[in-house]
Amino acid sequence: MARRGLTADSVFEYRDDLGLTCEKQEHIQWVCNILNSLHISERVLSQQQLLLINQKIRSVPTGRQRSLSTALNQVLLYLNEICDWQLPKTTESVFRDESMIWLLGILKKSECANRCFRRYEQQRQTFMNQRWRNMGWTLLVLNFEVAPLPLPYWKKILVDPSSIEFFEGQFTLKVPHYKPIATFSNDNIASFTRYALPSFPLKVLQDFYQLNSVNNLTIKSLLNAINDWVNLDPYYFSPMDPAEWLRTFQSFWHHHYVIPPALLRDLSDPMRHVATLSNSKQSPIGVKKEKALYQAPLQQAWNLKAHTPKTTRTTYWPHKALIKYYLKGSKVQPIKPATPEWDLENVLPKLFFHFTDELFTEGGVKQENLQPRSIERYTNFYHNLSSLSFYDASEPEKLHQWAHNEFERLNEQTTPWHLYNFLRSASHQELTDHLDLSLFERPELPSLVDSFRLDVSQVNRTVTKLLSSPNGNAMQRLFASVAVLLGYYGAMRRGEILRLRLSDIRVSAQNKQLFDIVITHTPEGRTKNGKTRVVSALMPASAAKLIRILLKIKSGSCGNKPLLGFEHESIHVRASQYLYPATQALKMLFGSKVRFHHLRHSGAELLYLQGLHLVYQRQEGHLEDILQDDATVEMLTHESCIQRFDFWLERRPFSQLNTGLLFDIISGQLGHANYATTRRNYIHGMEKIVPLLKPACRQYSRAELRYLFDLPAGSNDISRILNTLSSEYSSLSNKAKKQFQPILGESQVLKKLKRNQFLIKNNILPIKKTRSIDDDFASQWISSMPVNYFDKQITTFHYFCQALFTSLNKGDLDFNTVNAQWHHLARGKFFSFTAKERTALNTLGKPEVIIHQPQASSVETLNLQFQCQCNQKVLDAFIALCHVGSFKHYKANFVLQQNRKSLKSSKLNMVKTQFVRRGDSVNKQITQTGNTQLIITLETQMPSKKLKPILDGFFTHLTTKLG
Structure with a gap:
């Protein structure tokens, strides 16, 4: 796949659209050629490479x-804004100058914008x-x-009536991008962003579409x-040119x-943000997927110590059987090959199976249906990959x-596109959803944004699913x-969550729902940007209580131990045991394209909305009908927003701070060096932002209402x-009714407009409101576990029970003891015996539970x-x-007691x-009387604290039930 490289057309088109001055295309192309000759493989321009380009420029006489x-400078600005390149700090002054020139052009149009809007308002009343x-x-x-x-x-909008779309409680305007910058972009779904479409411009645009059939519009x-x-x-x-008009409207x-x-x-550059797709079409929760929740991807995952050396065994590739199944047809081979299990030595066979299955069921990027032979061709590079x-x-x-190694090693003419598609599939699998595809995209192309997001109720549903599962x-x-909860409310990366230690999180003394989280380097890894940051995470009462429960359980443990997991677990085991099920739950509820990282995206958006609520002094219900989620609205109360930014406000009124720093403060909480990264990858669409800029309610004239509801001018039907x-209208006098002009919210008008023939014709559904439930996570968690270690009906020993x-809560046990007991019980599979083992x-016979005092330890x-x-039995x-x-x-320690008469x-x-077995010991004792017997002592190494009477009772119950 030959690379085209950066071209002047892309840079020129981008700047021209925004009304920015642009050098001649031949000069732009000269710079592009120099950059292409450097063969830069990542979205980074080093200081040395910049010096080299400047040297070549200075060589021009x-x-x-x-x-x-x-x-x-213009090319570098395009690479930074659209292609998401990291540039040397020396370019920052150039970008500041460009921004100042842009803003100065807007300020120069202030008088023109004010005059134009006043006359527009005058004409609006006449209209x-x-x-x-x-x-x-x-x-x-x-x-x-x-x-x-x-x-x-x-x-593009004026020639496409489908630009109007009802989305999440309001009408929106879909604005297409001139180049795809969304991960969901393909031949069927183009990349776009959204803007809120109020009732008046909605009606004007509808009328324009009905009157005009224009397909040949030009600039x-x-x-x-x-x-x-x-x-x-x-x-x-x-007359003004396009750039002047744009500056005029921007100035307004x-x-x-x-x-x-x-x-x-x-607001004025659609290429700076990507809309999210509707998540109304969610994958149904399959029974098989439900049963798989909390099942470790590998049965031996909890006991992985190090990388297992490769063996010479032949790898089995189950996706080949899947292709054969589709080639022959279900009549010849009625049973579809089953999904394989994860292989400890090589996970590629299962990843290829998923990739192949997706190609059959969902089609390719460009074609909806693919032939088995085509899919065989798209996947036949599997044998060239390293395990x-x-x-x-x-x-x-x-x-x-x-x-990266596979990309560099494989022949560029044969496999990079197929390999990239395979990696795209892998990034949606629970085990490998932390794969960052931006590292493998062509750096001269616009970087792609993954714009899926969740609201508070969806996060609550995920937590409820995890807590109420009968598994695990x-x-x-x-x-x-x-x-x-940490991924969403703390907007933390998965690695940051896994490395988080007990000493890195603390509850605020003033507010038990507020947590200060230190994200820093640990022996298990470093932060992404190499710097330490402190995150302030405000959670609803139920979520915060669950965090405090965990901190209470682990109180007394060493502060450098992981918050999530047990002491003996490595970071990749913790990922498979705790983040893997979380990802499974997200995919079960919201579709296969959801990743754990989307929690961070969604938390960033919530933080952004909280900040804007403070700046514009909006009430919590301002976005109520757009959000359609009471739980999210509750996180946008003035009190919640103040508490969320308390680390910055320090109990000062918001008006006393430099509000211009808000975006930098938000970026700092996310660990971003600048706001550009935040706004591009984490702020999805403008459909929630623009309504925040405007008052929730405004006055509607009778004439405007007649127009909106298709009534003739002067009609008394108003x-x-x-x-x-x-x-209040019905209680007014007749004279007052004629002068009455209601103050209404946009949603009140929309609820009437939903009966409009345009909406019926376009099959737009009525506004639906999702009511949140009062989730009590602590009660859900407690009720999900057995009351006691065992009961009369079940032969399984449940260590983690309410008892x-x-x-732990009373202080009779500490987590260090629990950790040691659990570790040794886990090695015994929690005493969860199979039928054959119960017979054995x-x-x-019933084992006697004996307290043992090791010589080198004070712990019994x-x-x-x-x-x-x-005997043989x-x-x-x-x-x-x-x-x-x-x-x-x-x-095991064996003691064979033999009667002195049976020594032979x-x-x-x-x-x-x-x-x-290896490691066991054998002793012989000679007795004067009695039959020969064998005493087998198993050293469990479990601390005895509180556990001896429990195990005594369990084995009595078990052997009695068996008997």
């Missing part, structure tokens, strides 16, 4: 040098009765009431239309809505290193749920509409002692239970050759 220097339809008028309405956009974007025709319109009464403006928004420059650029172990796949750095144990459910819109946590246990431990005969039972069963990890028997040889 003529005044063309100045033009090339300007062209370089309500005369109701003309004109392209120039439509452009004025859209720029003043929706957003100040460049003419090329309005050109010139749009410009002529708006210039011709303002050349008449009441404007009498001289800047001053009228008090929008800071950074947000104004977001990827489970351990390396679990570690982000090792996974990325493996992918109580601590696993707690750890996984806390990981979700009284019927007013009766339904305003409760254990009661002891019945043969050996427990031993299990069996007294039994030494006992040997078979011991093999089933201790050679391959639940007790196989416990060291072969019992001792039987014990030494058939009973004993």
Whole structure:
């Protein structure tokens, strides 16, 4: 796949759309050629590379040098803004100068913008009765009431009625990007962003679509239309070019809505943000997926110590059987091949199976249906790849290193596109969803944004799913749920959550729902930007209580131990035990494309909305009908917003701070060096932002309401509409009714407009409101676990039960003891015996639980002692239970007590050759009387504290039930 490289067309088109001055294309292309010759493989330009380019520019002997220097700055700005390149700090001053020039151009249009808007408002009142339809008028309405956009974007919107879309409680305007910058972009779904579409511009645009059937609009025709319109009464403006008009509209928004420059650029440049897709079409929760929740990706994952060396065994590739199944057809081969399990030595076979299955069921990027032979061709590079172990796949750095190595090693002409598609599939699998695809995209192309987001209720649903699952144990459910809460409310990366230590999180003394989280370097890894930051995380009461429960459980443990997990677990084991189930739950509820990292994206958006609520002093209900989620609205109360930013406010009124720093403060909380990264990758669309800039309610004239509801000018039928819109209207006198102009919210008007024939024709559903529930996570967690360690009906030993946590809460147990007991119980599979093992246990007899005092330790431990005969039946039972069963990890001490009259028997040889395993010990005792018996003592190394009577009762219950 040959690379085209950076071209002047992309840079010129971007700057021209925004009305920015641009050097000649030949100068831009000269700079692009120099950059292409450097063969830069990542989105980073080093200081040395910049010096090299400047040296080549200075080598030009003529005044063309100045033009090339300007062209370089313009190309670098494009690479930074659109392609997300990291540039040397020496370029920051150039970008500041460019921003100042841009803002100065806006300020120069202040008087023109003010005059134009005053006359627009005057004409707007006249319009309500005369109701003309004109392209120039439509452009004025859209720029003043929706957003100040460049003419090329309005050109695309005005020829496409599908640009209007009802989305999340309001009408929106879908604005297409001129180049794809969304991960969801393909031939069926184009990359776009969204803007809120209020009722008045909505109606004007609908009327324009109904009257006009224009497919040949040009920028010139749009410009002529708006210039011709303002050349008449009441404007009498001289013609302006596209850049001047854009600056005029930007100036209006800047001053009228008090929008800071950074947000104004977001508002007026659709390429700076990507809308999220509707998540209404969610994958149903399959029974099989439900059962798989909390099942470790590998049965031996909890016991992984290090990378397992490769063997010479032949790798089995199950995706080949899947292709064969589709080639032959279901009639020839009725049973579809089952999804394979994860392989410890190589996870690629299962990843390829998923990749192949997706190609069959979902199609390719460009074609909806693919032939089996095509899919076989797209996947036939599998044998060229190096194996990827489970351990390396679990570690982000090792996974990325493996992918980079494969890209560099494989032939560029044959596999890079197929390999990239395979990696795209892998990034949506639970095990490898931390794969960052931006590292493998062509750096000269716009960087792609993954814009999925979740609201508070969806996060609550995920936590509820994790807590209420019958699978896993109580601590696993707690750890996984806390990981979700930290990912969302702390907007933390998965690695930051896994490395978080007990000493890194503390509850605020003033507010138990507020947590200060230190994200810093640990022996397990470093922060992404190499710096330490402190995150302030405000959570709802129920979520905060769950965090405090975990901190209470682990109180007394060493501060440098991980918050999530047990002491003996490595970071990749913790990832598979706690983050893997969280990812599984997200995919079950919201579709296969959701990743754990989307929690961070969603938390960043919540933080951004909280900040804007403070700046514009909005009430919590301002976005209520747009958010459609009471739980999210509750996080946007003035009190919640103040508490969330308390680390910055320090109990000072918000008005006393430099609000211009807000975006930098938000970026700092996310660990971003600058706001550009935050706004591009984490702020999705403008449909929630623009409504925040405007008051929640405004006054509607009777004439405007007649227009909106398709009533003739002067119609008295408006009284019927007013009766339904305003409760006070009916109580007014007839004279007062004629003067009445209601103050309404946009949603009140929309609820009436939903009956509009346009909405019915386009199959737009009525507004639906999702009511949140009062989730009590602590109660859900407690009710998900057994009351006691065992009961009369069940033969399984449940270590993590309500009785254990009661002891922890009272202080009868500490987590260090629990950690040690759990570790040694886990090695015995929690005493969860199979039917065969229970039979073997019945043969050996009830074990006596003995307290043992090791010589090198002050902690008393427990031993299990069996007294039994030494015969073949006992040997078979011991093999089933201790050679391959639940007790196989416990060291055994054998004492053969023989009567002095039977010393010639072969019992001792039987014990030494058939009973004993590596590490076991054998002793012989001679007795004067009695039969020969074998005493087997299993050293569990479990601390005995509080556990001896519990195990005594359990084995009594178990052997009695078996008997």
